[in-house]
Amino acid sequence: xxxxxxxxxxxxxxxxxxxxxxxxxxxxxxxxxxxxxxxxxxxxxxxxxxxxxxxxxxxxxxxxxxxxxxxxxxxxxxxxxxxxxxxxxxxxxxxxxxxxxxxxxxxxxxxxxxxxxxxxxxxxxxxxxxxxxxxxxxxxxxxxxxxxxxxxxxxxxxxxxxxxxxxxxxxxxxxxxxxxxxxxxxxxxxxxxxxxxxxxxxxxxxxxxxxxxxxxxxxxxxxxxxxxxxxxxxxxxxxxxxxxxxxxxxxxxxxxxxxxxxxxxxxxxxxxxxxxxxxxxxxxxxxxxxxxxxxxxxxxxxxxxxxxxxxxxxxxxxxxxxxxxxxxxxxx
Amino acid sequence: xxxxxxxxxxxxxxxxxxxxxxxxxxxxxxxxxxxxxxxxxxxxxxxxxxxxxxxxxxxxxxxxxxxxxxxxxxxxxxxxxxxxxxxxxxxxxxxxxxxxxxxxxxxxxxxxxxxxxxxxxxxxxxxxxxxxxxxxxxxxxxxxxxxxxxxxxxxxxxxxxxxxxxxxxxxxxxxxxxxxxxxxxxxxxxxxxxxxxxxxxxxxxxxxxxxxxxxxxxxxxxxxxxxxxxxxxxxxxxxxxxxxxxxxxxxxxxxxxxxxxxxxxxxxxxxxxxxxxxxxxxxxxxxxxxxxxxxxxxxxxxxxxxxxxxxxxxxxxxxxxxxxxxxxxxxxxxxxxxxxxxxxxxxxxxxxxxxxxxxxxxxxxxxxxxxxxxxxxxxxxxxxxxxxxxxxxxxxxxxxxxxxxxxxxxxxxx
Numbered sequence: 001x002x003x004x005x006x007x008x009x010x011x012x013x014x015x016x017x018x019x020x021x022x023x024x025x026x027x028x029x030x031x032x033x034x035x036x037x038x039x040x041x042x043x044x045x046x047x048x049x050x051x052x053x054x055x056x057x058x059x060x061x062x063x064x065x066x067x068x069x070x071x072x073x074x075x076x077x078x079x080x081x082x083x084x085x086x087x088x089x090x091x092x093x094x095x096x097x098x099x100x101x102x103x104x105x106x107x108x109x110x111x112x113x114x115x116x117x118x119x120x121x122x123x124x125x126x127x128x129x130x131x132x133x134x135x136x137x138x139x140x141x142x143x144x145x146x147x148x149x150x151x152x153x154x155x156x157x158x159x160x161x162x163x164x165x166x167x168x169x170x171x172x173x174x175x176x177x178x179x180x181x182x183x184x185x186x187x188x189x190x191x192x193x194x195x196x197x198x199x200x201x202x203x204x205x206x207x208x209x210x211x212x213x214x215x216x217x218x219x220x221x222x223x224x225x226x227x228x229x230x231x232x233x234x235x236x237x238x239x240x241x242x243x244x245x246x247x248x249x250x251x252x253x254x255x256x257x258x259x260x261x262x263x264x265x266x267x268x269x270x271x272x273x274x275x276x277x278x279x280x281x282x283x284x285x286x287x288x289x290x291x292x293x294x295x296x297x298x299x300x301x302x303x304x305x306x307x308x309x310x311x312x313x314x315x316x317x318x319x320x321x322x323x324x325x326x327x328x329x330x331x332x
Numbered sequence: 333x334x335x336x337x338x339x340x341x342x343x344x345x346x347x348x349x350x351x352x353x354x355x356x357x358x359x360x361x362x363x364x365x366x367x368x369x370x371x372x373x374x375x376x377x378x379x380x381x382x383x384x385x386x387x388x389x390x391x392x393x394x395x396x397x398x399x400x401x402x403x404x405x406x407x408x409x410x411x412x413x414x415x416x417x418x419x420x421x422x423x424x425x426x427x428x429x430x431x432x433x434x435x436x437x438x439x440x441x442x443x444x445x446x447x448x449x450x451x452x453x454x455x456x457x458x459x460x461x462x463x464x465x466x467x468x469x470x471x472x473x474x475x476x477x478x479x480x481x482x483x484x485x486x487x488x489x490x491x492x493x494x495x496x497x498x499x500x501x502x503x504x505x506x507x508x509x510x511x512x513x514x515x516x517x518x519x520x521x522x523x524x525x526x527x528x529x530x531x532x533x534x535x536x537x538x539x540x541x542x543x544x545x546x547x548x549x550x551x552x553x554x555x556x557x558x559x560x561x562x563x564x565x566x567x568x569x570x571x572x573x574x575x576x577x578x579x580x581x582x583x584x585x586x587x588x589x590x591x592x593x594x595x596x597x598x599x600x601x602x603x604x605x606x607x608x609x610x611x612x613x614x615x616x617x618x619x620x621x622x623x624x625x626x627x628x629x630x631x632x633x634x635x636x637x638x639x640x641x642x643x644x645x646x647x648x649x650x651x652x653x654x655x656x657x658x659x660x661x662x663x664x665x666x667x668x669x670x671x672x673x674x675x676x677x678x679x680x681x682x683x684x685x686x687x688x689x690x691x692x693x694x695x696x697x698x699x700x701x702x703x704x705x706x707x708x709x710x711x712x713x714x715x716x717x718x719x720x721x722x723x724x725x726x727x728x729x730x731x732x733x734x735x736x737x738x739x740x741x742x743x744x745x746x
Contacts, residue, residue, distance in 0.1 A: 172675075173703075174694070174700045174703050175700060175703060176700060176704055178694070178695075179694060179695065179700065179713060180717075180721050181721075182679075182723050183694040183695070184674035184675040184678075184694035185679040187676075188644075188648060188674070188675050188676050188677070188679040188680050189680070191645050191648035191649070191675075191676055192648040192651055192652045192680055193652070195645065195648060195649030195652050196649070196652040211641065211672070212632075212641070212644060212671075212675040212676075212694070215644055219648075231638055231641075232637050233632045233638055233640050233641040233672070234632075234634050239634050243634060244555060245555075252554075253554075256550065256552050256553060257550070257634070257637045257638075258550045259637065263550075263637075267550075267637070267639055269639065269642055316649050316653070319642065319646050319649045320610065320649065322639065322642040322643075322645075322646060323604075323639055323642070323646065324547050324603050325544050325545060325546055325603045325604045325607055326544075326545050326546075327543055328545050328572070
């Protein structure tokens with residue numbers, strides 16, 4: 001494990017709060033190469049350095065604030081749905097098109113196998129490089145993306161396949177075309193249909209879970225978040241520009257919105273948190289993928305035990321309960 | 333100012349020149365039917381029921397009143413300034429006190445020229461105004477006053493400026509016209525109580541679950557703590573949250589009606605709004621009543637974080653059950669419906685009706701303009717635009733809303 005941490009997985013991208021950590025990583029790498037060249041035995045120094053690296057990692061990630069969590073969630077090297085597709089799922093058979101308007105690359109749909117189960121995968125795709133990112137519109141789907149997702153989910157319902165959705169989007173795309181093709185209507189339709197689909201639905205927020213764009217494929221029986229993912233009603237930037245009247249208070253907004261996995265779990269919005277490896281998923285993608293796969297398999301197994309009608313009722317009851325308010329006495 | 337009862341139904345306001353209201357009223361006179369300036373709200377508000385004016389709108393109603401005052405001497409078309417003279421004559425004849433008589437006689441010089449035309453009346457008030465202002469400040473002219481639109485001596489809430497056509501309109505006229513501008517047909521925003529009153533048969537609306545109140549579960553604080561905003565909005569609106577819902581009758585048809593109140597945190601959907609909408613949906617499902625939701629909202633409530641996001645799922649899930657049970661859901665979209673509300677129950681109506689020129693969309697126009705970095709086309713995200721794109725069934729004028737809703741209910745056989 002320690003050997004892994006030393007190789008910088010960050011693609012040269014540095015998070016500001018990780019800077020001392022990365023310096024240390026460089027030092028270790030230098031020492032290693034130096035030791036390789038000269039054949040000196042500096043194992044004790046290396047071990048010490050690695051130990052301090054691990055403790056620093058623990059310290060930093062142990063008290064990660066909301067704003068820093070968002071930075072981790074947006075880390076360019078963080079595994080995306082394409083990575084999970086590669087690592088957790090097998091035999092992916094992609095299905096394209098919404099049969100009405102077009103094919104949205106920001107939402108990926110298709111049959112896949114996870115562990116012993118066949119399933120339908122629906123996932124936001126963000127793209128790795130610039131070209132791919134532009135093609136995927138930075139993970140911001142258009143209405144055709146949501147309609148495609150619904151169409152494929154109906155297919156899964158028909159064939160009794162469980163649905164696994166991976167949420168990773170800053171939000172649905174706010175553009176002219178998207179509005180004209182009914183972004184709101186597409187999302188609303190998905191919310192309504194997903195709440196009564198007669199099959200198991202699992203949702204994992206793997207990175208960003210922004211607003212209706214995330215919820216549009218995220219209504220289901222079980223919902224989990226990765227430890228450093230965020231999920232909220234609006235992006236902190238959007239919130240800050242509306243409530244603080246400036247985009248510069250995004251960090252305050254992030255704290256106020258309580259958008260971390262822990263807070264969402266506390267408020268009963270999600271059912272579980274999938275713990276990330278030390279230092280975030282971007283440091284150990286394989287390990288992360290392994291945990292994600294385990295969670296999916298375990299939950300499909302549990303949900304398969306319910307009769308479909310019961311399942312839908314339970315899903316309704318679960319969603320129905322969410323919300324906090326007080327019933328004042330009539331005299332008030 | 334004196335108020336005199338002329339008959340059982342009508343009272344007349346007597347104005348002295350020294351009266352503060354004199355200037356105000358003289359301003360009314362050139363612009364509007366004088367009758368309302370003279371005979372105040374008593375006679376107007378008395379028989380004001382929905383069914384009196386919904387047939388032809390307020391003008392017909394006003395005509396009836398005026399006709400009644402002058403003993404049927406005038407015809408409908410002449411209800412304006414002629415009327416004032418008649419009323420004034422009536423007033424003079426009735427006046428037993430010669431002093432008051434002379435007082436009343438002072439009124440016509442201002443009033444009479446207005447009979448000829450609007451322009452002339454404007455001129456006369458202009459002249460009057462300038463003669464008055466010569467004492468105080470010479471530079472102030474009538475045109476300036478009209479341009480700036482701010483007159484300190486106009487009592488609050490009597491006149492208002494239409495935000496679209498900028499015409500000065502008499503608020504009482506607007507109220508009678510269901511808060512639609514009499515000049516340009518702009519549908520002004522109204523609050524939930526007014527909406528319920530407008531839609532339902534008189535006194536038939538029973539609000540439900542008024543005791544549900546929001547809690548600040550996130551301990552949210554932006555420039556102002558969320559708790560304080562809630563308290564101040566509660567004081568302002570008299571409601572605990574942004575939704576008024578209940579049972580009522582629309583033209584004799586029982587309905588479950590929910591109206592959003594834009595004054596309360598921009599009618600954003602938090603836990604309480606989500607819960608009340610869900611309860612309304614469940615009630616409609618249970619009683620097999622048509623559900624009508626009048627949406628106007630800024631979206632999901634940011635101050636309640638992901639809890640308010642989940643209300644979108646909650647309301648939509650409840651609607652799926654209503655749909656399964658074969659219920660009827662009429663979604664009425666009014667200005668403005670955006671964000672999470674549009675992306676959940678508002679767009680899930682079996683029949684979607686929108687008021688003219690209402691802003692309806694997922695993202696707000698400013699956000700879109702910032703994203704695409706270009707100017708948005710005219711009329712973008714307005715009801716008519718959505719109608720064209722196929723996302724709204726009908727665009728209906730506010731005065732027809734009631735009859736349209738009841739028509740749909742009839743067709744659905746509910």
